[in-house]
Amino acid sequence: MRKCILIRSSPDNRRHIYVDEINSGELYDYIKQDHRHHDKFRFICDIILGGHKNHSLYSKEEIDTKTKGVTAMKFFPGQENDRIYCKEYTTPAGSMIVIAVELFLRKKQTKLTHKEKSVIERIGSYEYEIQEL
Numbered sequence: 001m002r003k004c005i006l007i008r009s010s011p012d013n014r015r016h017i018y019v020d021e022i023n024s025g026e027l028y029d030y031i032k033q034d035h036r037h038h039d040k041f042r043f044i045c046d047i048i049l050g051g052h053k054n055h056s057l058y059s060k061e062e063i064d065t066k067t068k069g070v071t072a073m074k075f076f077p078g079q080e081n082d083r084i085y086c087k088e089y090t091t092p093a094g095s096m097i098v099i100a101v102e103l104f105l106r107k108k109q110t111k112l113t114h115k116e117k118s119v120i121e122r123i124g125s126y127e128y129e130i131q132e133l
Contacts, residue, residue: 001127001128001129002020002021002022002126002127002128002129003020003021003022003128003129004018004019004020004021004099004128004130005018005019005021005024006018007019008045008049009049010049010050010051013095014051014094014095014096015048015049015051015095015096015097015098016049016095016096016097016098017045017048017049017098017099017100018097018098018099018100018128018130019099019100020099020100020101020102020126023101023102023103026103027084027100027102027103030082030084030103036076037075040075040076041073041075041084043057044057044058044073044074044075048096048098056074056077057073057074058071058072058073058074059071059072059074061085061112061120062124063112063117063120063121066121066124066125067120067121067123067124068124069087069088069089069124070085070086070087070088070120070123070124071085071086071087071088071098072084072085072086073086073100080105080106081106082103082104082105082106083103083104084100084101084102084103084104085101085102085103085104085119085120085123086098086099086100086101086123087099087101087123087124087126087128089128089130091130097128097130099128101123101126102119102122102123104116104119
């Protein structure tokens with residue numbers, strides 16, 4: 001079981017954003033490296049926590065049954081096109097949990113490459129112990 005750290009919750013406490021404990025340093029460094037990354041991360045989190053859909057910024061990356069719940073936060077499509085791959089859960093109480101797991105820099109193609117598929121499959125295999133809030 002992997003551990004994760006709560007970083008934000010919705011006002012109604014029904015949606016939560018966590019970060020993978022092992023990869024937290026790299027993810028924080030990316031988000032804090034400049035104002036653009038920080039603002040985009042906050043904007044994507046606001047969309048998720050508000051219960052809104054925006055597939056150009058956050059969407060499922062499920063490629064088969066083993067990758068159920070894998071999603072991606074998309075930073076600057078058409079430019080750097082970085083991703084933070086996530087694992088999404090719904091708790092037994094009905095809360096939505098999004099765990100930011102791994103950074104993937106400069107996605108170059110529309111189709112998934114072997115490297116991207118292996119990252120998505122690895123994240124799909126992760127299991128997290130989520131503490132109910």
